[in-house]
Amino acid sequence: MQDVPKSRKCAGQDCGNDATALQCPTCQKLGQESFFCSQDCFKRNWAGSMRLSHTSHKTIHKTPSNPLRKLFPPKVISEPDPQTGHYDPFPSFAYTGDLRPVYPLSERRAVPESISKPDYAEDSIPHSELVFVGRHKIAILEKEQQDAMRKVCRYGREVLDLAAAAAKPGVTTDYIDEVVHKACVERDSYPSPLNYYKFPKSVCTSPNEVICHGIPDQRVLVDGDILNIDISLYHGGFHADLNETYYIGDKAKANPDAVRVVETARECLAKSIDIVKPGMLFRDPGNVIEKHAKSKGCSVIKTYCGHGVGKLFHCAPNIPHYAKNKAVGTAKPGMCFTIEPMISLGTHKDKTWPDDWTSVTQDGSLTAQFEHTLLVTEEGVEILTARLPDSPGGIV
Structure with a gap:
């Protein structure tokens, strides 16, 4: 990997650090550039932080909405197998190998109230x-x-x-x-x-x-x-x-x-x-x-x-x-x-x-x-x- 120029700054909001060679993988796929100073900074900016009024980094990957989609919504999942009910949730995705996700996912498993939990257990934000x-x-x-x-x-x-x-x-x-x-x-x-x-x-x-x-x-x-x-x-x-x-x-x-x-x-x-x-x-x-x-x-x-x-x-x-x-x-x-x-x-x-x-x-x-x-x-x-x-x- 080529060295990142010293003048390049981290793409994280409110972060003034110099960027490393760490890039957003989705931006790479789309031919865009966004370098971050650390994996921790990338994760923080990916989801956004309500507390810090951040918009999430992943919103830049979204294409403008098409009004026709409301009239003719795209088919976003494959037909479930009649025998098992299983399906591929991303049938149009360009998979890189033979592996495919097999949905539906099982329901989220419960954790007893008596067990001490990290701060993200309820709202997903650490x-x-x-x-x-x-x-x-x-x-x-x-x-x-x-x-x-x-x-x-x-x-x-x-x-x-x-x-x-x-x-x-x-x-x-x-x-x-x-x-x-x-x-x-x-x-x-x-x-x-x-x-x-x-x-x-x-x-x-x-x-x-x-x-x-x-x-x-x-x-x-x-x-x-x-x-x-x-x-x-x-x-x-x-x-x-x-x-x-x-x-x-x-x-x-x-x-x-x-x-x-x-x-x-x-x-x-x-x-x-x-x-x-x-x-x-x-x-x-x-x-x-x-x-x-x-x-x-x-x-x-x-x-x-x-x-x-x-x-x-x-x-x-x-x-x-x-x-x-x-x-x-x-x-x-x-x-x-x-x-x-x-x-x-x-x-x-x-x-x-x-x-x-x-x-x-x-x-x-x-x-x-x-x-x-x-x-x-x-x-x-x-x-x-x-x-x-x-x-x-x-x-x-």
């Missing part, structure tokens, strides 16, 4: 993440807060392992969402993705060419799929965040391309964690990740990055996964953040489905991701979401 004052300040967790993170991350690992055990040929991603939701509730925890900027489900399930943010639906997993399961939950005032990519059936494990992209992603995360310690520059993991990915004939998705996590679901710092990035900052003991490289067999460029969430590779190539929540210690790093001896999945 108000605490939108505060401008101090939003670039990186939290240093005290011992009690570190213990709270260890607890919620242990819960996160338990929930991910339950979801992974359920991910088999013949089950739907909606069923995995049900497993995750119940497991979170059983642990007195709120599933962090639920209603975050209106995300409709309790987990992100991303098969095959889906990079991230896949919405669980009625599609049945088949032997040969690969599936990323991204778990986040909120307990005791703190969020955990982790994910892994799994082989669905023996055909997936026998597919050399699937194995190459999955194991490369796994190795990229492990190698980047190896360098985490006090004094590490936040731009350094990207150099390690891209070097290894290229050595395996893979590319690194550049749109999304690792991030701070704790009391907030997403916060500073940003940890890009590509080389020669311009991330600012240095790791210090007590900091908590994720590294979550997304690796593709083909292009690094992405495209978003009309659901405004599902991100796929532009060429339909397979992609895989792994993520851990990390705590910087005086000696190095503690992997708070580390695999257990009996965790499903693992190296092939």
